[in-house]
Amino acid sequence: MDHLMQMVLLMLEGTEVTLEIFVVTFILVLPLGLFAALGRLSSLRLLNRALELYIWIMRGTPLMLQLLFVYFALPMVGIKLPDIAAALLAFTLNYTAYFAEIFRAGIQAVPKGQYEAAHMLGLSKVQTMWRVVIPQMIRNVLPPMSNETINLVKDTSLIYILAMNDLLRVARTIVQREFDMTPFVVAAVFYLVMTAVLTWGFHRLEAHFGRYAM
Amino acid sequence: MEEMVMTDAAFAADAAAADAAMQELRLPMVTMRGIQKSYGGKPVLKDINLRVFAGDVLAILGPSGSGKSTLLRCLCHLESIDDGYIGVLGQTYAGEDDIGGVSYVAGEAERQILGHMGMVFQQFNLFPHMTVFENLMLAPVHVKHIPRDEAEATAIAMLRKVGLEEHRDKYPGQLSGGQQQRVAIARALCMHPDIMLFDEPTSALDPELTGEVLRTMRQLADENMTMLVVTHEMPFAHDVANKIMFMADGVVVESGSPEEFFEHPQQERTKAFLQSRL
Numbered sequence: 001m002d003h004l005m006q007m008v009l010l011m012l013e014g015t016e017v018t019l020e021i022f023v024v025t026f027i028l029v030l031p032l033g034l035f036a037a038l039g040r041l042s043s044l045r046l047l048n049r050a051l052e053l054y055i056w057i058m059r060g061t062p063l064m065l066q067l068l069f070v071y072f073a074l075p076m077v078g079i080k081l082p083d084i085a086a087a088l089l090a091f092t093l094n095y096t097a098y099f100a101e102i103f104r105a106g107i108q109a110v111p112k113g114q115y116e117a118a119h120m121l122g123l124s125k126v127q128t129m130w131r132v133v134i135p136q137m138i139r140n141v142l143p144p145m146s147n148e149t150i151n152l153v154k155d156t157s158l159i160y161i162l163a164m165n166d167l168l169r170v171a172r173t174i175v176q177r178e179f180d181m182t183p184f185v186v187a188a189v190f191y192l193v194m195t196a197v198l199t200w201g202f203h204r205l206e207a208h209f210g211r212y213a214m
Numbered sequence: 215m216e217e218m219v220m221t222d223a224a225f226a227a228d229a230a231a232a233d234a235a236m237q238e239l240r241l242p243m244v245t246m247r248g249i250q251k252s253y254g255g256k257p258v259l260k261d262i263n264l265r266v267f268a269g270d271v272l273a274i275l276g277p278s279g280s281g282k283s284t285l286l287r288c289l290c291h292l293e294s295i296d297d298g299y300i301g302v303l304g305q306t307y308a309g310e311d312d313i314g315g316v317s318y319v320a321g322e323a324e325r326q327i328l329g330h331m332g333m334v335f336q337q338f339n340l341f342p343h344m345t346v347f348e349n350l351m352l353a354p355v356h357v358k359h360i361p362r363d364e365a366e367a368t369a370i371a372m373l374r375k376v377g378l379e380e381h382r383d384k385y386p387g388q389l390s391g392g393q394q395q396r397v398a399i400a401r402a403l404c405m406h407p408d409i410m411l412f413d414e415p416t417s418a419l420d421p422e423l424t425g426e427v428l429r430t431m432r433q434l435a436d437e438n439m440t441m442l443v444v445t446h447e448m449p450f451a452h453d454v455a456n457k458i459m460f461m462a463d464g465v466v467v468e469s470g471s472p473e474e475f476f477e478h479p480q481q482e483r484t485k486a487f488l489q490s491r492l
Contacts, residue, residue: 111337114339114341116333119328120290120333122325122353122358131352212342212385213385213387
């Protein structure tokens with residue numbers, strides 16, 4: 001029992017790393033994804049094209065490759081980041097691309113008539129986005145956002161290749177040391193608890209933003 | 215400082231005098247001259263001219279595709295004209311620009327001109343994530359910067375006018391189409407427009423719900439609101455409008471008083487249209 005307790009404590013420490021990567025990435029990705037989406041929808045051709053290219057690269061290559069690139073390739077050109085920063089950079093770049101596409105679709109789903117009503121009432125472009133379009137976008141994006149957010153929790157396990165002691169790496173270390181498979185089960189339970197909390201949170205948000213009919 | 219006050223007072227007096235003169239002379243509220251518009255090379259408005267005076271109710275009739283909605287949408291810059299002139303209360307809204315093209319005024323000048331016009335859409339276009347009351351308060355508070363209590367008083371008065379006070383805290387999605395359209399009218403009225411534009415306001419409604427919207431519009435006409443109404447409602451056009459404009463294929467085929475138009479149509483096209491509507 002003591003042994004199990006000790007194992008769980010070790011894995012909780014790993015969970016802390018996992019959560020740190022998850023929370024920081026998630027917080028960075030929300031505004032960055034929104035700005036990237038607005039950039040994609042803007043009429044500035046150069047910005048548009050640049051973002052299109054960025055999204056294509058980020059979605060078109062494995063996240064693992066991007067992690068390795070930031071971690072091993074950037075130092076070769078003189079950019080040496082601390083481990084955690086490297087991981088955060090890779091995750092943020094990758095997930096911003098996905099969130100940008102989710103937000104873009106959410107904005108495009110807001111009917112043209114909403115912009116027309118805002119125009120007639122004299123709302124500025126910023127007011128139209130902030131008070132009319134984005135609140136309706138939030139409702140549209142919650143289901144796909146919930147998916148991507150859960151993916152992010154699970155994708156954090158990729159940092160094991162960067163020799164960072166996240167939940168999965170801690171579990172694997174114990175398994176290799178003790179030839180006991182229990183840590184994998186515990187890790188699975190930990191991931192399930194995290195994703196369950198997120199699922200519940202998103203359900204609450206969907207209920208809140210779904211209070212009105214479209 | 216004193217001079218400033220004097221100047222302001224002089225301005226106010228001027229403005230008041232101008233208002234009075236406008237009533238006297240019935241200067242046009244809306245002038246559209248030589249309006250041309252095409253979509254991808256296909257002309258939809260061909261040299262349209264119209265003038266609407268204070269208190270006029272102009273019904274714009276015509277088969278679908280005649281350009282009547284486009285004309286109304288060009289008037290408030292939801293579409294842009296290719297050529298021509300648009301004036302609203304004596305101010306140029308769209309006209310020839312410095313580089314030889316035709317453009318609308320922009321920025322604050324545009325907002326100021328749009329402030330004279332309220333628009334009611336076929337699809338209502340209420341903000342679904344806001345309650346009825348929030349829909350009415352948004353622009354007065356955030357565009358016109360009217361103090362909240364004053365804006366609230368106006369909103370309540372306008373809701374009462376359209377008979378929906380008890381629905382103020384509902385979301386648009388909880389209301390019938392007719393109720394939503396009346397909220398949309400109230401929302402436009404909260405900005406104190408001088409001209410109300412209606413783009414097929416009853417076309418998206420079930421037949422049994424059109425009456426309540428038309429009654430509200432009739433009430434506005436009785437209060438001498440200047441109105442431009444694109445509609446298929448012949449009885450409404452006949453009874454409420456004082457001017458009829460009939461369009462087909464991007465041109466004005468015939469215009470005149472309701473009596474002339476309905477009892478003595480001159481053009482074959484008009485007769486055929488009226489026949490088809492019987």
